[in-house]
Amino acid sequence: MITFKELNIFFKLCEETNLSNVAKKLNITQSAISISLNSLEKKLDEKLFDRIGRKLILNERGRVFKEKSYKPFLDLLHAQESFSLDRLKGELKIAASKTYNSINLSQCIYKFISNHDIHITKHSINTKDILDSILNSNIDIGFVESDFNEANIIKEKVANDSLIIVSSNKELTKKPHYIDQLYKYNWILREKGSATREIFLSKLKYQEEMNTSMEISNFEEIKNILINNKETITCISKLAVKKELLNKQLFEIEIKNLKFDRELFMVYHKDKYKSKLFLEFTSYIKKCFENI
DSSP states (O other), X not given: OOOHHHHHHHHHHHHOOBHHHHHHHHTSOHHHHHHHHHHHHHHHTSOOEEEETTEEEEOHHHHHHHHHHHHHHHHHHHHHHHHHHOTTOEEEEEEEOHHHHTTTHHHHXXXXXXXXXXXXXXXXXXXXXXXXXXXXXXXSEEEESSOOOOTTEEEEEXXXXXXXXXXXXXXXXXXXXXXXXXXXXXXEEOOTTOHHHHHHHHTOSOGGGSOEEEEOSOHHHHHHHHHHOTTEEEEEETGGGHHHHHTTSSEEEOBTTOOEEEEEEEEEEXXXXXXXXXXXXXXXXXXXXXXX
């Protein structure tokens, strides 16, 4: 395969017949130029220059090759210069758990891309799938709300969060409850694989006595069901229902002797190359979460 370096030396030799002068312009040795030219001619199985004394004169085959390769070379040169000048150009592949959809991660990302010539693809999947995607190099950065141990994944804390029990039934807020006193209500839980679900259930005893009515992956659907049905109840991120609590559409139920504190993480593979774009983006995201 012909290299950019070989083409660059070839076109410099087309402009300057003296090997010594080309070596000075490129700041390399004459030997390096000869090795590069010989490599190019060997790949083409043709001599491109006539060796006349100390000069290299482009021959008939060399002139054809120059004509056919000059425009692609200029395009490649332009791409290299453009790439080098704008270190923030690029495409990031991101995945976030459903919790992050409720705390405006997408809006935060949009503000970043509005100021940079980049493209970001974002998927919403559960925590397990995000970790698998990081390990398989299908995404660059993930956002999860579950602590985990995986040697090949770096996790950086971006915020504190807690899970709370909520309902639209204000009567349930009049006194604290033990969690099993609420098992009789219609529980709407997240789907299997959800970190919210796993963290919640890991703290419970006698789970089989809980009346689980539905399992739903979408936070907004869960909140809408709760708001319109007072007999329903769920465990959800406090950040995800911030607006509904403020508007008194949903109410937090105090639970005795049980807390569901957790941390939110940004994750990526330990071998991920940290380009300027990667570093700028991750730094920006951390600042965004400071205001949540």
